[in-house]
Each structure stands twice: as C-alpha cells, then as structure tokens.
Amino acid sequence: MKAPLREQLRAQSLPEDELSEAEQQLLRAVLDEEMQAKWAQALAEKGVHREATQVRLRRLRPLLAIAASMLVLAVAAWWLWHASQPDAQELAFDEIAQLSAPIGNFQRGKNNETDSLRSATYTAYARGDFQSALNGFIALIEKDSATIEDYVLAGFCALKSSNPDLNAALRYFLEARKLDSGGYAEDIRWYLGLTYAGLNEKEKALEELRAEASGGRKAEAARKLIKALQ
Amino acid sequence: MSARPTPVNKNFGLSEAEFKRLQDALKQGNQQLFEQIFLSHFERCRSLLVVKYGARQNDAYDVVMWSLVQFRHLLLAGKVAYGNLEAYFMRIAVSKYLRDQNSGKEIPTETLPEELDFPTHYLEDEETLAVLAKAWSKLGDICRKLLQGFYYDKLDLRSITALIGDSSEANTRQRKVRCIKELRKLFFELE
Numbered sequence: 236m237k238a239p240l241r242e243q244l245r246a247q248s249l250p251e252d253e254l255s256e257a258e259q260q261l262l263r264a265v266l267d268e269e270m271q272a273k274w275a276q277a278l279a280e281k282g283v284h285r286e287a288t289q290v291r292l293r294r295l296r297p298l299l300a301i302a303a304s305m306l307v308l309a310v311a312a313w314w315l316w317h318a319s320q321p322d323a324q325e326l327a328f329d330e331i332a333q334l335s336a337p338i339g340n341f342q343r344g345k346n347n348e349t350d351s352l353r354s355a356t357y358t359a360y361a362r363g364d365f366q367s368a369l370n371g372f373i374a375l376i377e378k379d380s381a382t383i384e385d386y387v388l389a390g391f392c393a394l395k396s397s398n399p400d401l402n403a404a405l406r407y408f409l410e411a412r413k414l415d416s417g418g419y420a421e422d423i424r425w426y427l428g429l430t431y432a433g434l435n436e437k438e439k440a441l442e443e444l445r446a447e448a449s450g451g452r453k454a455e456a457a458r459k460l461i462k463a464l465q
Numbered sequence: 466m467s468a469r470p471t472p473v474n475k476n477f478g479l480s481e482a483e484f485k486r487l488q489d490a491l492k493q494g495n496q497q498l499f500e501q502i503f504l505s506h507f508e509r510c511r512s513l514l515v516v517k518y519g520a521r522q523n524d525a526y527d528v529v530m531w532s533l534v535q536f537r538h539l540l541l542a543g544k545v546a547y548g549n550l551e552a553y554f555m556r557i558a559v560s561k562y563l564r565d566q567n568s569g570k571e572i573p574t575e576t577l578p579e580e581l582d583f584p585t586h587y588l589e590d591e592e593t594l595a596v597l598a599k600a601w602s603k604l605g606d607i608c609r610k611l612l613q614g615f616y617y618d619k620l621d622l623r624s625i626t627a628l629i630g631d632s633s634e635a636n637t638r639q640r641k642v643r644c645i646k647e648l649r650k651l652f653f654e655l656e
Contacts, residue, residue, distance in 0.1 A: 239590055239592060239593055240587060240590040240593040241590075241592075241593045241596055241652070241653070244653075245653050249649070251642055251645070251646070252638075252641065252642045252645070253645070254612075254616060254645060256587075257587040258649075259616050260587040260588060261587060261588070261593065261594060261597045262597065262601070262612065262616055262617065263616065263617060264588050264594055265594065265597050265598045265601050266601075266613060266617045267534050268598065269598075269601075270534060270537075271530050271531075271534060274500065274504060274530065274533065275530070277500060277504055278504055278507055281504070283507055283508050283511075284526075285522075285523050285526045285527070286522055286523050286526075
C-alpha cells in the first residue's frame with residue numbers, strides 16, 4: 236500500500252533552500268483555498284453568497300412549512316378552546332331563563348297580602364305575568380310601602396319580564412340586601428351574581444358567586460359561572 | 466440599437482493601461498486591484514453560467530471562484546494578454562464547469578484552455594493537504610509572506626525583500642531557508 240505523501244516526503248532528502256515540486260503543489264493548493272475563503276468573505280459582505288437567497292429560502296421551506304403548520308394548529312386549538320369556553324354573560328342569561336318563580340317557600344317573612352295592590356301584584360306574579368307584577372312592585376316601592384320580599388321579587392320580575400332590565404333588577408336586589416336581616420341573603424347573593432354576570436361586571440359577579448360556590452344551594456352553577464368569568 | 470462593444474467592456478471595464486497596472490500590482494504582491502475588479506464581476510459571471518449552461522447557483526459559484534484563482538495565476542505567469550479578457554475568463558469557467566459535469570466522460574480537447582497546465586498530481590492526498598494547511602496557519606507572519614511571495618505570487622527577490630521589510634536580498638535568501646525549515650518542522654511534526 237502506498238504511504239501517505241507526508242511519509243514519502245519525510246523519507247526523502249529534501250533540498251534545504253527550496254521547496255520540492257510536491258511541496259510547492261501542496262502549498263499552492265493550501266493558498267488557493269485560503270484565497271478563495273478570503274474572496275468568499277469579501278463577496279458575502281457585498282451580498283454575494285454561494286447559495287442564492289432563493290436557494291437558501293428554498294432550503295428553509297420545509298422548516299417554514301412546519302412552522303406555519305404549527306402556527307395554524309396553535310390558532311385552531313386556541314379557537315376551539317375559546318369556542319368551547321362558555322361565555323359568562325350567555326351562561327348568566329341561561330341561568331336567569333331557568334330561574335323558577337320563588338313562590339311559597341320563598342316568602343319567608345310576614346304575609347304581604349294585606350292590601351289590594353299587593354294582592355293584585357302577587358296574583359300577577361303567581362300566574363307568571365312578571366311585567367304586570369313588576370309594575371305592581373314599582374307602585375309599592377313608589378308608595379314607600381315595599382317590604383324586603385317586594386324588593387326581591389321586583390328584582391326577580393325585572394330579570395324575568397319579557398323585556399329584562401338588569402340595571403333595575405340590580406337596584407332592587409341591592410335595596411333588598413340593605414333590608415335583609417339574613418333570611419334572604421343566599422337568594423339575593425345568587426341573583427346578584429347572575430345580574431352582575433349578565434351586566435358583565437366581572438369582579439362584582441365573582442365576589443357574589445365565590446360566596447355562593449362555597450356551600451350555597453347553587454354552588455355547582457356558581458362554579459361554572461366563575462370558570463367562565465375567569 | 467445596441468452599441469458595438471468597446472475593448473473596455475470586453476475587458477471587465479479595464480483599459481489596456483489599467484490592465485498593465487493591474488498586472489504590475491500583482492507582480493509586486495498587491496492584489497487589491499485584482500480583487501476590486503474581478504469580485505465586482507463575480508455575480509455576472511456566475512449568472513452567465515446559470516442562465517446559459519443551466520448551472521446550479523452553488524456549482525456556478527464554485528466554478529467562478531476556481532476560475533478566478535486560475536486566472537490570477539495566469540496573470541502572474543504573464544499568460545494573459547489584453548484583448549478580450551471576459552471571453553477568456555469565461556472560457557476557463559465554462560470549460561471547468563463542463564469538465565466537472567462530465568467527469569469520467571470524454572471532453573473535446575478544444576473546449577479546455579491549453580494554458581491551464583498547473584501540475585496537480587500531488588493533490589489527491591487530502592490528509593496531507595490538511596496537515597500542511599494546519600502547519601501553514603502556525604507559521605509566523607513574515608515566513609508566510611515570504612514563502613507566499615516566492616511560491617505563490619511568483620514575486621522577484623527584490624519585491625519580497627521590500628514586502629517583508631528585510632534589510633537586504635541576501636538576508637531574505639537566508640530567511641527563506643529558515644522559513645522552509647520551520648514550515649517542514651511544523652508539517653512533519655504535527656500529529
């Protein structure tokens with residue numbers, strides 16, 4: 236087997252003052268490489284590269300395609316996740332729609348059917364005519380003879396009437412809370428939670444719903460709403 | 466109507482006097498002018514190979530780069546005459562490209578520039594070349610300039626003495642012996 240050129244040269248008696256023909260060829264090749272590297276750098280500084288920009292871009296194309304696919308997937312995943320998250324306001328309106336009229340067990344205080352206006356109002360309320368009932372409660376409030384039950388039910392009717400008025404409901408529930416000595420606290424909390432959520436007042440809604448979620452009768456529904464609000 | 470090509474635009478924009486100045490500069494070890502002129506035409510020459518011969522961008526780049534190195538050697542050896550430098554240069558590049566593309570096949574001899582007769586039969590041992598490149602990089606700056614002047618740029622002794630700032634040509638001659646010894650020492654002792 237032929238020895239490498241370096242070994243052949245080592246074994247030779249080389250002239251002291253000149254490079255041999257083989258050494259000169261090798262040196263020339265090394266310097267050619269060095270010069271090409273230097274010129275390549277000078278060309279690169281002028282924007283001339285071994286591979287044209289298009290070629291380099293073409294080479295990057297698979298990576299760009301992967302990156303684009305990942306971006307599309309991420310956007311799609313985000314959209315699906317977002318679409319799957321219930322909207323807090325919608326959820327609150329669903330809950331309001333499902334609220335059943337608090338008849339009988341709701342009226343925990345004294346008997347309110349002491350006068351004709353109140354009687355007519357409660358009759359309308361009992362038959363589900365929430366708009367007429369609301370008008371009756373408003374009349375009682377204006378006459379300054381409304382009780383806490385009247386305020387709670389006024390708020391309820393404002394939510395359930397054919398033309399819901401959440402701001403009015405909020406006012407009635409807050410007034411009821413002022414008058415409440417504890418008997419309606421849980422109902423008022425849940426209604427306020429729903430009303431605030433319906434008005435998209437997130438912080439206030441969360442405050443009411445968190446209290447309800449920790450042991451209230453509507454704890455599960457409250458937790459759902461909290462999740463949607465966060 | 467296109468203008469008839471003038472000698473200047475057939476010669477990389479060089480007049481005959483400028484071409485002579487370029488050759489003189491190269492012979493004195495100054496290749497700044499060469500680089501300035503030929504690197505500015507690099508992309509155009511590459512494009513010609515790509516467009517006319519269907520070369521790939523990187524192949525064309527390698528070929529033009531190789532041709533520039535050869536062209537420089539030819540200029541230094543005084544084998545290039547002013548007249549149609551561009552055509553001559555492209556002939557070198559196209560021949561090289563066709564030879565690379567048809568390696569192993571028979572190429573008509575008229576396509577190869579007869580001047581490219583630099584010997585290359587010792588260059589197949591890549592390991593030896595790599596060791597020499599390493600040894601060369603470890604050699605001192607003065608010795609590198611001196612040996613490059615002698616064996617690569619083909620400068621005369623007086624130009625090399627001036628290039629390395631030696632006091633006399635006799636000193637440069639002695640220094641050359643020491644530099645060769647140093648290069649061989651590095652070359653043979655490297656692992």
